[in-house]
Amino acid sequence: MLSPRIRILGGMSRESTTWVWIDRPEQLSALLEDLTDCFRLAMDTEADGFHAYRPKLCLIQLAWEGGPARSGGSALIDPLALGENLRWMRGLCESASTEMILHGADYDIRLLKRDAGLSIRGLFDTQIAARLLGWKRTGLATLAEETAAVKLDKSQRRVDWARRPLSLEAREYAAKDVDILFRIRDAMADRLEEKGRLGWLEEECRELEKVEALPEEIMDHRRALRRIARSGGLSARQRAVLAQLALWREQEARRRNVPAIFILQPKTMIRLVKDGIRDLAGLSKAGLPPPVFSRYGKSILSALAEGRRLPLRAIEERKTAAPAADRPEIDRRVLEELKVLRLDAAKRLGIEAGVLCSTQVLEKLARDLPKDEEGFIQAGMRAWQATEFGPLVSKVLDRR
Numbered sequence: 001m002l003s004p005r006i007r008i009l010g011g012m013s014r015e016s017t018t019w020v021w022i023d024r025p026e027q028l029s030a031l032l033e034d035l036t037d038c039f040r041l042a043m044d045t046e047a048d049g050f051h052a053y054r055p056k057l058c059l060i061q062l063a064w065e066g067g068p069a070r071s072g073g074s075a076l077i078d079p080l081a082l083g084e085n086l087r088w089m090r091g092l093c094e095s096a097s098t099e100m101i102l103h104g105a106d107y108d109i110r111l112l113k114r115d116a117g118l119s120i121r122g123l124f125d126t127q128i129a130a131r132l133l134g135w136k137r138t139g140l141a142t143l144a145e146e147t148a149a150v151k152l153d154k155s156q157r158r159v160d161w162a163r164r165p166l167s168l169e170a171r172e173y174a175a176k177d178v179d180i181l182f183r184i185r186d187a188m189a190d191r192l193e194e195k196g197r198l199g200w201l202e203e204e205c206r207e208l209e210k211v212e213a214l215p216e217e218i219m220d221h222r223r224a225l226r227r228i229a230r231s232g233g234l235s236a237r238q239r240a241v242l243a244q245l246a247l248w249r250e251q252e253a254r255r256r257n258v259p260a261i262f263i264l265q266p267k268t269m270i271r272l273v274k275d276g277i278r279d280l281a282g283l284s285k286a287g288l289p290p291p292v293f294s295r296y297g298k299s300i301l302s303a304l305a306e307g308r309r310l311p312l313r314a315i316e317e318r319k320t321a322a323p324a325a326d327r328p329e330i331d332r333r334v335l336e337e338l339k340v341l342r343l344d345a346a347k348r349l350g351i352e353a354g355v356l357c358s359t360q361v362l363e364k365l366a367r368d369l370p371k372d373e374e375g376f377i378q379a380g381m382r383a384w385q386a387t388e389f390g391p392l393v394s395k396v397l398d399r400r
Contacts, residue, residue, distance in 0.1 A: 019074035042181035058161035113213035129188035147187035244307030
């Protein structure tokens, strides 16, 4: 039984597991006490990425098995209300005796580190597991349907998770995403064990636990321009104008704390640049929505004009430092041969080529020409990749 200090707000099915809403320090303390001996947890997070310029951690979902609550349960933890009290979760998240099951954990881990100071240990990432099995579709909804015959409702994906109170529908949606992870995990583990690949997953997950917190990105013309897709057909001057308009959009979005796309659509920005808009009359004919024209018309014209004066060097990508004199360049013939071998080996193993070895690692191999497994690992290979793919790489590199 859960501690009576935790308020039960609703019910759902894992089969008919209860979930609790945690937004007070005493509730979190009671939950952590109940989960002291829990042997595995499922976790997910929600951020307000569809509604804010800088997404923040808005919800932590936990489901558990074992411990005093032997029948299992789920909790929705409110970081916005708990603030620094989330640090109490460190012991739970970093326990060597507790398995933490997440799906596509890279963003969750980075978000938890940045906004809550929490790290994850004992990770079992169900999405990585699916990739190591060769599954091409690895989304949570797909895995739930394929492994547990459960169809997840994704209608709440664009909920504003920072809004309080959250609707009952949003809470149930969030709880279900972690509740299903136990069944997916067990199905993935069985399949990996049959193929002798549990060690692969172990290695991948230990590396993923080390990722850094989400960075605080400093916006400039180059970064702003990279966020505008399909801008390659513009002249250098047009790209400079677009870069200035894009930077203005980012700055305004940050000021208002809304996604940049809420300020101005990329396709509209490209059209304004291509049409060479210079005055309000032209801007009015460009088809801007009336609220956008009314609110931002003069600012858009100012950004376009400033872009016409922007030095082209402001949008040129900075060149990486020249290689050291004693550092060899990539052997392109070796690289192409390694890519062919990688594709053949990946097909034999039934996985994607990039899962077997990234192109970045192949480039290091073709440049440094390491002679043994230790060299392969220094180039960025996992140990399992060096075992499965390394012998083929050796044959190519030995010839060089």
